[in-house]
Amino acid sequence: MNAFQAANHYISKASRIMNLGPRVERLLLSLEAEHHVSIPIERDNGELAVFSGYRFQHNSARGPTKGGLRFHPTLNADDVRALAALMTWKTAVVNVPFGGAKGGVACEPSLLSQGELERITRKFVERISQEIGPQRDIPAPDVNTNAQVMAWIMDQYSRLHGFSPAVVTGKPVELHGSEGREAATGYGVICVTENFLHDIGDSLNGATVAIQGFGNVGLFAAILAYERGAKVVAVSDVSGGIAARDGLNIPALVDFARSHRLFAEYQAEGVSRITNDALLTCEVDVLIPAALGGVLTRDVAREVRAKVIVEAANAPTIPEADEVFEQRGITVIPDILANAGGVTVSYFEWTQNLQCLHWTEGEVNGRLRQIMSTAYATIRGLVQSRKLGWRTAAYIVALGRVAKAAMLRGV
Numbered sequence: 441m442n443a444f445q446a447a448n449h450y451i452s453k454a455s456r457i458m459n460l461g462p463r464v465e466r467l468l469l470s471l472e473a474e475h476h477v478s479i480p481i482e483r484d485n486g487e488l489a490v491f492s493g494y495r496f497q498h499n500s501a502r503g504p505t506k507g508g509l510r511f512h513p514t515l516n517a518d519d520v521r522a523l524a525a526l527m528t529w530k531t532a533v534v535n536v537p538f539g540g541a542k543g544g545v546a547c548e549p550s551l552l553s554q555g556e557l558e559r560i561t562r563k564f565v566e567r568i569s570q571e572i573g574p575q576r577d578i579p580a581p582d583v584n585t586n587a588q589v590m591a592w593i594m595d596q597y598s599r600l601h602g603f604s605p606a607v608v609t610g611k612p613v614e615l616h617g618s619e620g621r622e623a624a625t626g627y628g629v630i631c632v633t634e635n636f637l638h639d640i641g642d643s644l645n646g647a648t649v650a651i652q653g654f655g656n657v658g659l660f661a662a663i664l665a666y667e668r669g670a671k672v673v674a675v676s677d678v679s680g681g682i683a684a685r686d687g688l689n690i691p692a693l694v695d696f697a698r699s700h701r702l703f704a705e706y707q708a709e710g711v712s713r714i715t716n717d718a719l720l721t722c723e724v725d726v727l728i729p730a731a732l733g734g735v736l737t738r739d740v741a742r743e744v745r746a747k748v749i750v751e752a753a754n755a756p757t758i759p760e761a762d763e764v765f766e767q768r769g770i771t772v773i774p775d776i777l778a779n780a781g782g783v784t785v786s787y788f789e790w791t792q793n794l795q796c797l798h799w800t801e802g803e804v805n806g807r808l809r810q811i812m813s814t815a816y817a818t819i820r821g822l823v824q825s826r827k828l829g830w831r832t833a834a835y836i837v838a839l840g841r842v843a844k845a846a847m848l849r850g851v
């Protein structure tokens with residue numbers, strides 16, 4: 441089962457439980473559009489290089505489509521399909537007025553200069569400029585893309601269509617970005633983690649946490665967990681992981697990571713090295729995968745020793761592993777709830793751009809907490825009343841909203 445089939449597997453399961461029938465499933469299981477473009481650029485050495493770019497739109501029944509752009513060498517059409525579908529269900533879980541999309545470019549940013557990255561981004565926007573737009577499809581950051589990339593997107597689209605800050609979210613705050621957007625996904629992850637621990641009579645204060653991935657999402661999840669008194673005992677990046685039984689010095693690691701260095705080079709007293717696989721099986725209260733998808737395989741799932749897994753990454757758990765977690769009684773808070781803080785603040789950014797407003801960080805975080813807590817409580821209600829797993833409950837909530845909108849609009 442590839443990642444797209446896995447997302448559809450969860451939807452079919454939810455649809456059967458809800459008795460929605462084959463008509464709804466047929467309507468919602470395929471994508472609305474798949475734009476596949478080639479991106480030629482001149483390298484700094486004068487050579488011509490051609491990259492593959494994708495922008496796939498899954499479903500727009502509830503509003504313009506929304507989803508990140510990923511720059512990664514292994515990115516392929518199946519990944520983009522799966523990630524676009526997840527966005528449809530995620531925007532529905534937090535009830536923001538968007539559908540789902542995803543895109544990206546198959547490239548290795550660490551081997552490209554800043555100028556080359558800018559040329560790739562601008563050419564990509566040129567090629568998809570009719571397919572995106574503030575009322576059509578709104579990109580955002582994802583793996584290996586950041587506020588600078590979003591600024592280039594806004595500028596390039598605006599050159600073609602007139603000044604349009606609402607065409608993309610995750611922009612720098614100085615260029616119509618929202619306060620709180622950079623930290624938003626990590627903030628949402630920690631918000632649902634706190635809610636869950638509170639429900640089981642526990643707290644983040646004193647809890648042990650392991651986090652895979654120390655980019656936008658993992659870094660902010662680590663800072664916020666640390667600030668709330670958690671012991672972050674293991675973190676990792678693409679080069680491997682580091683661990684300390686008494687808890688890592690997260691502020692020092694944040695400074696280290698922000699200076700563009702990898703953990704393979706990190707040295708400090710009491711800190712040992714671990715592999716990315718070993719991190720996933722650490723004995724901890726909370727495991728937060730915050731890197732790439734598919735890392736929690738069936739074999740890894742058998743060895744996991746966490747009480748709860750909070751899916752900060754998209755699709756980190758394959759369906760077979762999900763079954764193992766269910767059998768073993770390990771709760772998995774699914775991606776479409778756990779990492780929805782990013783798209784929620786993207787919605788705030790889009791709203792501010794359309795109204796030419798600028799909200800304070802306090803306003804943004806207050807509204808974000810409210811939306812995440814409402815979504816969490818709705819899903820927890822179903823988990824408790826119908827004795828369902830968290831993922832199934834989240835898909836039921838999402839599918840109910842998208843199916844209703846699709847039926848009201850008509851085929």
Ligand code: NAD
Pocket residue numbers: 581582583584585625652653654655656657658676677678679716730731732733752753754779780782783
């Ligand atoms: P990022 O590029 O900022 O960071 C990715 C991190 O993962 C880096 O620390 C990198 O070194 C590490 N990494 C990369 N390959 C790895 C590997 N093979 N093993 C271990 N670590 C590896 O990306 P991000 O924006 O933090 O996204 C992380 C995950 O969260 C992705 O699954 C993404 O789809 C998801 N997500 C991101 C957002 C967002 O707002 N950025 C929102 C929702 C979900």
